[in-house]
Amino acid sequence: MFDTTRRRVMQALGIGGTAAVAGCSVEAPTASETTTERRQVEQTSTPTVDQVAADPTDIPDPIDRSQPTTHEVTLTMEEVTAEIEPGVTFDFMTFGGQVPGPMIRVRQGDTVDLTVENSEGNALPHNVDLHAVYGTGGGSVATTAAPGQQNAMTFQATYPGAFIYHCAVPNLDMHISAGMFGMILVEPKGGLPAVDRELYFGQHEVYTDGEVGQEGKHSFDIESMKNENPTYVLLNGEKYAWAAANRGPLEVQQGDRVRVFMVDGGPNYSSNFHPIGNVWKRAYRDGGVPEDGDFDAYADKNIQTVKVPPGSCMIGEMDTPVPERIKLVDHALSRVARRGMLAEVDVLGEEREEIFDPDAGGTSHEGPQYA
Structure with a gap:
């Protein structure tokens, strides 16, 4: 299904001699070029989905190991139409059909084999720049893929922290605004403090x-x-x-x-x-x-x-x-x-009036009152 031919990437991006393959171009995309991208999305049969809002609880478990390992991670670019609010729809660009994209959770010293898949029904090329990566464009050049393509790279997570990843093609501001960003969490070797x-x-x-x-x-x-x-x-x-x-x-x-x-x-x-x-x-x-x-x-x-x-x-x-x-x-x-x-x-839970007493003024409340 997925093609990895570099020529198709270049053709899809419309790369000229003065533009970078990915990320901020030497010459920024013109309004006309950006409008052309928008029209490409609108003229494509973009699937309508019930929601793009990522579930805040749907994240990987904390890491509980002392040795590095290798992860196989796939990010799939999906262009979809969804509601921003009832009755208002918009063409989103997403990683995995959700905003923000799925959290990637690894440990400092781990190796990540990352595959980027640009769904065949999409209108535009996409890629991913991870701020947790030492490498040109945070990996965006290596992962650029036209619709129906995939590309891959390998990197080691050498420094800990929470870092953004995002699409970084020439119209990157448009793609990020439309939803193409997420987080890669690199836990330090000793892990994060336990929470509930x-x-x-x-x-x-x-x-x-x-x-x-x-x-x-x-x-x-x-x-x-x-x-x-x-x-x-x-x-x-x-x-x-x-x-x-x-x-x-x-x-x-x-x-x-x-x-x-x-x-x-x-x-x-x-x-x-x-x-x-x-x-x-x-x-x-x-x-x-x-x-x-x-x-x-x-x-x-x-x-x-x-x-x-x-x-x-x-x-x-x-x-x-x-x-x-x-x-x-x-x-x-x-x-x-x-x-x-x-x-x-x-x-x-139960009220603790010594910390907060919502009834101190004598007003009767039915259940918790929220500001």
């Missing part, structure tokens, strides 16, 4: 020719992207994807230590990632973790808001001493109130 729950999120902007909530099919809009004026700012590819108003809230038990992984695909906005009603008890900025195992000395502690630049990640841990609804937001709050950037986590 882990959750995985990805933030990105979507630039369309419609307004928020305008029903119908939205097309990608190059001018909005050039002006960095998105229609939506999303967490996991849908408006309020994992909030109570949509597919959430997520649930944890009182007393759980909860670790949150977040990757900011951008392509342009930094996130100001904040848990309303909680705090990052430990925060690892830009996804950095210690190689010597001294997490307590390395982490920032009791951080209210972590800046996550586009193309970077964060790891944050929360304690959950009281029942509540935690709202995970970008504290540029118009993105929450008006553009869709929110997830919610319910902490289930």
Whole structure:
């Protein structure tokens, strides 16, 4: 099914003498070239799917071994049509049909045999640049594939941390905005500290020719992207994807230590990632973790808001001493109130009035009240 001929890649990319094969070109793609790519997607019979919002709980287990190993990993590029919110559809570009793409979890010193498959029904070439890779373009040149193709490479994960991976063809900002980003987590040799729950999120902007909530099919809009004026700012590819108003809230038990992984695909906005009603008890900025195992000395502690630049990640841990609804937001709050950037986590358990008493004013409440 999959062809690995390099000539087909070059033809699909339309590579000229002054453009790079992958990543940021010497000459940036013109608006006309970007519009042509958009039309190629729209004119292709793109399958419609029920959701692209990745399940935040669907991530690999923590690594529990002391020796390196070799992983065989396949990333499949899928161009699909899905709802951003009810009645509003958009043509997404994805790794594995989800936003963010599947988390890849390895250990420092592991080897990864990575295969990239560009589905035959797709309209455009794709590849992957992993920030955890020493190598040209983070591997993007080696993995560039036209529709119906696959390419492969091998790399060793030599430094630990949480790193973005993303598509890096010449129109990379368009491809990332449309959903082509994810996280590769390289655990240090001694592993990460034990926690009770882990959750995985990805933030990105979507630039369309419609307004928020305008029903119908939205097309990608190059001018909005050039002006960095998105229609939506999303967490996991849908408006309020994992909030109570949509597919959430997520649930944890009182007393759980909860670790949150977040990757900011951008392509342009930094996130100001904040848990309303909680705090990052430990925060690892830009996804950095210690190689010597001294997490307590390395982490920032009791951080209210972590800046996550586009193309970077964060790891944050929360304690959950009281029942509540935690709202995970970008504290540029118009993105929450008006553009869709929110997830919610319910902490289930018994009230502890010495920490938080919602009835101190004598008001009667029926069940937990959430801000």
